[in-house]
Amino acid sequence: MSALLTVDLAALVQNAQQVRRRVGPASMAAVVKADAYGLGAAQVVQALAMAGCGQFFVAHAAEACAIRPFVPHAQIFVLHGFDASAAGSFRDFRLTPVLNTPGQIKAYAGTGITLPAAVHIDTGMARLGLAPDEIAAALSLTNIALVMSHLACGDDPASPMNARQLADFNAARQSLPTAPASIAASGGTFLGSDFLLDLVRPGICLYGGAPHPGLPNPMLPVVRLTAPILQLREIDSGQSAGYGATYxxxxxxxLATLGIGYADGILRSASNRGSALVGGVRCPFAGRVSMDLVIVDVTDAPRDAVFEGGEAVLIGPELTLDMAAEAAGTAAYEIITRLGPRIARRYVDG
Structure with missing residues (x-):
């Protein structure tokens, strides 16, 4: 018996279609880095491509090369930029580097590759992208496919930083040749029409995560994570459970012991805070999450739903990705991308 992650490709496609309707006439490129946020890039990319998605973003060139066979005609952007040691991959797989530094721009121009590139302008994250005094380096490029930036607080519609970054980006790109522009990822896509520009880059919201955590989620749930009940145990008042006797x-x-643990991506920070659904009843974690096991208190669950070999739901429509993230003190991104290879994947179409 093993844990199972069910991925609803029809819901994924519906989420993508909702974004496309929302942002038109702007285009949509799907972010499929980190193996499509842990869901399986091959399956996700093919489903989105069949639904009309022709642009994708990944982090590494190797990720782009891996999905190229499934989308031979798509444009694939590589967020980490250009590395001269991978020049052959960029050329042979027709990849579009997102150039972040003057050094990357110089290296890309020096290869003689004539394929288009994107330019990333840093407007406040201090993470990747050209600083204001470095933007002129991009004037040496002859084929700019996209000028982009990234919002630091796009998941918080009340943050004044969003408007500041948008204004700074619109001003900065005036010094470059005219090219399509993009600043919105999942959160930015739902901030309003000013942020849509020419292209949006949704990631977590395609996979069912809330674009703005804490607010109503307009996206359909895409994943369902279940784990088997391996053992049941009755304990008396004063008895403890789990490492450190914290419960x-x-x-x-x-109590029920589930066959899943932090080696599978269930965060230890969810110890005594997380929960699972058993028989439709929310059952709290009892004690620390261990490497391969989680104990849950099933006292209030229907007796006929609690049996060895039965099922507990850790993520699903009634116990959402964002609920699991809140219980662990983290973001939905971390929850979904940490789900490990020991968890079996099953793909369904509705």
Whole structure:
């Protein structure tokens, strides 16, 4: 018995279609880095391509090369930019580097590759992208496919930084040749029409995560994570459960041990905070998450739903990705991308 991640490709496609309707006439490029946020890039890319998506973003050139066979005619942007040691891959696989530094621009121009490139302007994250005094380096490029930036607080519609970054980006790109522009990822896509520009780059919202955590989520759930019940145990008041004895029963309780743990991506920070659904009832984690196991308190679950070999739901429509993230004190991005290879994947179409 093993944990199972079910990926609803029809819901994924519907989320992409919703974004495309929302942003038109702007275009949409799907972010499929980190193996499509852990869901399986091959399957995700093919489903999105069949639904009409022709542009994708990844982090590394190797990720782009891996998906190229599934989308032979798509434009694939590489966010980490250009590395001269991978020049052959960029040329042979027709990849579009997102150039972040003057050094990358110089290296790309020096290869003689005539394929288009994107230019990334840093407008406040201090992470990747050209600083204001470096933007002139991009004037040496003859084929700019996209000028982009990235919002630091796009998931918070109340943040004044969003408007500041947009204004700075619109001003900065005036010094470059006219090219399509993009600043919105998932959160930015839902900030308003000013942020849509020519292209949006949704990631987490395609996979069911809320574009603005804490607000109503307009996206369909895409993933369902279940784990098997391996053992049941009755404990008395005063007895503990798990490493460190951090859970102590205040009265007789019924516990179930699930076959999933932090080696599979269930964060230790969810210890005594997370929960699972058993028989439709939310059952709290009892004690620390261990490497391969999680204990949940199933005292209040229907007796006929709690049995060895039964199923507990850790992520699903009633216990969402964002709920799991909140319980672990993190973001939906981390929850979904950490789901490990020991978890079986199953793909369904609705």
């Amino acid at each position: 102590v029963a205040q009265e007789p309780r019924r």
